[in-house]
Amino acid sequence: MTKRKFNWYKYASPANFYPLAGKMIPWFAIPAAILFIVGLYVGFFVAPTDAQQGEVYRIIFIHVPAAWMGMFLYILLAVYAGIGWAFNARLSAMMASSISITGAMFTFLSLITGSLWGKPTWGTWWVWDARMTSTLILMFLYIGFISLQSAIDDPRRADRAGAVLALVGVINIPIIYFSVQWWNTLHQGATIRILNKPTMAPPMLAAMLIMLAACWLYSIAIVLYRLRFIIVERERGAAQVAAATAGI
Amino acid sequence: MKLSEFFSMGGYAFYIWGSYLIAFIAIGGEVLLLWRRRHAQKQVNFSLPESKYDEKTS
Numbered sequence: 001m002t003k004r005k006f007n008w009y010k011y012a013s014p015a016n017f018y019p020l021a022g023k024m025i026p027w028f029a030i031p032a033a034i035l036f037i038v039g040l041y042v043g044f045f046v047a048p049t050d051a052q053q054g055e056v057y058r059i060i061f062i063h064v065p066a067a068w069m070g071m072f073l074y075i076l077l078a079v080y081a082g083i084g085w086a087f088n089a090r091l092s093a094m095m096a097s098s099i100s101i102t103g104a105m106f107t108f109l110s111l112i113t114g115s116l117w118g119k120p121t122w123g124t125w126w127v128w129d130a131r132m133t134s135t136l137i138l139m140f141l142y143i144g145f146i147s148l149q150s151a152i153d154d155p156r157r158a159d160r161a162g163a164v165l166a167l168v169g170v171i172n173i174p175i176i177y178f179s180v181q182w183w184n185t186l187h188q189g190a191t192i193r194i195l196n197k198p199t200m201a202p203p204m205l206a207a208m209l210i211m212l213a214a215c216w217l218y219s220i221a222i223v224l225y226r227l228r229f230i231i232v233e234r235e236r237g238a239a240q241v242a243a244a245t246a247g248i
Numbered sequence: 249m250k251l252s253e254f255f256s257m258g259g260y261a262f263y264i265w266g267s268y269l270i271a272f273i274a275i276g277g278e279v280l281l282l283w284r285r286r287h288a289q290k291q292v293n294f295s296l297p298e299s300k301y302d303e304k305t306s
Contacts, residue, residue: 040268044254049258054258054259054260055257055258055259055260055264056257056258056260056263056264058257058264059263059264059267062267062268062271063267066271101278102278105274105275105278108274109270109271109274112267112270113267113270113271116263116266116267116270117263117267119263120260120263218275222278222279222282225282226282229282229285229286
């Protein structure tokens with residue numbers, strides 16, 4: 001007997017991934033909760049008052065991670081939707097649907113917290129700045145994806161329509177990211193760049209990165225949690241077919 | 249630092265606590281809605297089909 005190989009395709013099946021997802025959730029949810037608490041502690045008690053902005057800058061500990069998550073999750077959504085479309089993979093398409101709600105939530109959060117920061121700092125709740133406008137478009141892309149999926153009855157057709165929208169919308173992500181360089185409008189430039197040293201005090205940076213890690217872990221946990229509901233709802237038909245044809 | 253001083257956040261209390269309150273409601277709301285969906289789904293009695301990929305590899 002040869003050595004048993006691990007079959008990766010096994011977990012491409014929704015029925016097999018369902019129990020695995022259930023086992024994975026606590027491994028992400030519990031660290032997420034701990035890191036949210038640690039991040040808020042560092043953000044409010046360790047990080048010093050900003051020399052220019054005073055205390056109001058503490059909004060960035062939720063604003064920046066939320067804005068990043070909105071963009072990351074959209075890319076992830078488009079990748080899963082694309083794989084689901086190209087390879088006719090049901091689980092991948094379900095993953096995209098599951099991500100869309102959390103992505104929309106984080107994008108909404110980044111717009112609202114940005115607005116709450118903008119009012120005392122810039123003196124306005126909203127301007128049609130390049131980055132803010134492109135983030136609003138990201139929000140509409142999420143809403144479009146969610147409504148398109150719920151408007152089409154046949155889930156496989158809904159997946160394909162959603163995938164087209166998601167893949168076309170990816171063009172918006174580099175626009176958001178580079179908007180502060182391409183157009184010199186109100187939103188400030190990036191504080192953290194991959195190649196340069198970040199221009200902020202270490203405890204501030206630490207708080208932001210801890211909150212980002214917490215948001216990532218939270219997203220994975222909640223997306224897997226929602227995925228389980230989507231699997232049950234979509235595979236119910238398959239379960240009934242299997243039960244009905246079992247005796248034949 | 250006094251407690252009242254901490255909560256006043258140098259006069260930015262509304263903006264800062266407003267932001268974190270909305271974040272708490274948004275994240276908590278997402279979890280709560282899914283939690284409730286769990287109860288709605290429990291009433292449907294069904295089981296997932298066996299996968300054709302199960303234990304097939306050798």
